[in-house]
Amino acid sequence: MMDSLRTLRFRPQHPLTRALLLGLFSSGAVLLGVVPDVSVSNASGFNTVVLAQQSPEFSEAEIRNYARAVLGIEPRRQTAYNEIQAIFGAGKSVPDVVCSETRTINGLDKGVRDIAVNYCTQAKSIIETNELTITRFNEITQRQQADPALQKRIQGELQRLQN
Numbered sequence: 001m002m003d004s005l006r007t008l009r010f011r012p013q014h015p016l017t018r019a020l021l022l023g024l025f026s027s028g029a030v031l032l033g034v035v036p037d038v039s040v041s042n043a044s045g046f047n048t049v050v051l052a053q054q055s056p057e058f059s060e061a062e063i064r065n066y067a068r069a070v071l072g073i074e075p076r077r078q079t080a081y082n083e084i085q086a087i088f089g090a091g092k093s094v095p096d097v098v099c100s101e102t103r104t105i106n107g108l109d110k111g112v113r114d115i116a117v118n119y120c121t122q123a124k125s126i127i128e129t130n131e132l133t134i135t136r137f138n139e140i141t142q143r144q145q146a147d148p149a150l151q152k153r154i155q156g157e158l159q160r161l162q163n
Contacts, residue, residue: 058140058150065130066140067157072126080119084112099123 058066084094087109095112098104099120105113127137144150 058143058153062132062136062140063153063157064161065132066137067154067161069127069130069132069137070154070158071161072130073123076119076122076126080115083115087112087115 081094084097085092088094095108096104097108097116097119099116105116105120108116124134127134132140140150140154144154
């Protein structure tokens with residue numbers, strides 16, 4: 001289960017705007033819990049932009065499904081973050097949780113680990129329910145980091161879905 005989500009992470013809460021989209025998904029190694037990783041190892045992280053430029057175009061249906069997945073995942077990410085923050089206490093930083101990296105989950109206390117595993121399971125399910133594979137979700141996530149036009153398409157779809 002955890003191996004199929006390459007890099008699902010979560011971090012502090014943000015409003016669901018362009019800032020959220022960029023902040024939520026902008027740096028796979030640095031940010032949150034909703035950034036499943038493309039099949040690029042951490043050692044080749046500098047090649048992300050090059051790989052993203054080689055990615056095929058994304059259909060309107062994929063963008064719509066991606067936006068729906070983001071909207072479905074975000075409240076769960078915020079809830080998980082808030083629950084973990086309550087355990088750690090105000091003012092203390094919440095550790096990174098990377099769903100595919102069992103060391104980040106196994107290193108957590110049981111209560112926090114249970115919250116993280118539940119979040120990761122829900123996020124995976126939401127992505128798949130929205131007719132995307134984890135790999136395709138990752139590709140869109142990675143590509144939007146370096147592609148302002150794709151960011152704009154995703155932001156437009158997020159706004160459309162929220163209206």
